Amino acid sequence: MTNSHTVSSPPRSLCIVRLSAIGDVTHVVPVIRTLQHYWPETALTWVVGKVEAGLVGDLPGVEVVPYEKGGGLRELRRLRSRLSDRRFDLLLQMQTALRANVAGLGVRADTRLGYDPGRSRNGHGLFVNRRIAPNPRRHVLDGLFDFLRAMGIRERDLRWEIPVPEEARAFAAEHLPGTAPVLAINPCSSVRPRNWRNWYPERYAAVADYAVREHGMQVVLTGGPSPQEQAYGQSVADAMAHQPVNLVGRTSLKQLLAVLERSRALVAPDTGPAHMGTAAGIPVIGLFGTSNPYRTGPYLSQQWAVNRYPENLARFADTSVEQAAWGQRVRHAEAMGAIEVTDVTAKLDAVMAHSGEGAVQPACGPGSSAARENE
Known part of the structure; x- marks a missing residue:
């Protein structure tokens, strides 16, 4: 072969x-x-x-x-x-x-x-x-x-342009009316044993309240229909001082894409909707404590990632990014605790200060060739 x-x-x-x-x-x-x-x-x-x-x-x-x-x-x-x-x-x-x-x-x-x-x-x-x-x-x-x-094609056309039906956009407009900038928070990754990619509900809530207080944002919670995700989303909403729009388990994939398209930014762990945020053309503040963002992070938002993977590898696996197998996960329930609320709010401040054009950039960290679109 x-x-x-x-x-x-x-x-x-x-x-x-x-x-x-x-x-x-x-x-x-x-x-x-x-x-x-x-x-x-x-x-x-x-x-x-x-x-x-x-x-x-x-x-x-x-x-x-x-x-x-x-x-x-x-x-x-x-x-x-x-x-x-x-x-x-x-x-x-x-x-x-x-x-x-x-x-x-x-x-x-x-x-x-x-x-x-x-x-x-x-x-x-x-x-x-x-x-x-x-x-x-x-x-x-x-x-x-x-x-x-x-096959001999070395150039890249980094376009997504996934179609969004008008009825999906109408759904997003109905649930997110007004002109306030929207912060989407997708708090859960997929439900699986020993996952430990999810941040803490009370910390998501603190970030959400900060976004409302400091940036005048409307917060929308998104996620899948599983009972675990819906319960997690409700825990975030219950811990907030301000009322979010809770759409966890209430959107189709097209409706979710329309909601993200309408958002100014997305906060999420290592999960599929984070990549949908990239497809929607918005900055994604990725929360990485158990996996390597240079392997699985939002492709055009590496500058916005909160990356605690290297220190967690050292703490919980006694190894480094250079020594670990590519894709090695940190399997520890406390790993996401290394991400502080201020880590995320600082990224949100930077996103909000970063105007329009070029809000998302190709990944250019260790092990990535994303910046080389014409290799």
Whole structure:
């Protein structure tokens, strides 16, 4: 199996398999925009998770095929049946999770391009016949662009422009009327064991009250529909002196994108909606105590990140960013406690002082190549 793939001319058809999660699916969008810019005649198909298709299912010029991730062999057979009369020139297997590898079996393709061995797992190499070149210690989005580098496209079109329906914008306008600048707070990451990425409700509340008091902002709480997220959002609201607009569990993905589009800034931990904030074009104040923002942080908002990952690695794992495995997490319940309220309010002050143009910037920290758009 070769470690690279070059093309002499754009393929007639190309299929991407990237099922989840929300943040990673959001990262795929500028890759697609770049493909559309440089290979405008190539027919693009994207096999994506059914939930995630609610966000990206209407991308212009892309055939989006929703895939039920928990559907097992039944869903694989359904995918095969839908694509039974198709054979793609090129498959980009952009996810190494086992169910994504298996989903790729439903796509017939001459060339199946996957990750290099260093970024592979779950037998990924068995599902592909070409690999991209190694490019270690990079942001997840940079890793997706490595697929294009392998095909000879070195430039980047860092555009998202995910369609927002007018009814979603009307929903956002109804719940966020007036002209006060909006601060969105998405307090929770995904619900999973030993997660510990969530900051403390009372500290979110202190930041929210500061935003109202010092910047005259309207605060909106956002998040998913799980009981845990709704309870967490209510805890933040209950701890506030000022009344927020609590939309936790009350928005579709398109409505959430419209709310973020209407916001001046977003405060969030390492979670998918943080990357939706990037797609919406707003500064994201990312809270990083357990994961490395230069790997998974909001791609255009590294300057606004509150980064306590290095000190937590030293404190709880007795290692450094340079020595740790790329992507190593700090698994400790006290890690997010290293982030103080004043850390976040200082970033908010800076965001509010930073006028319009250039509010978000490419990542340029250790291990990131985001600033090099024309590599």
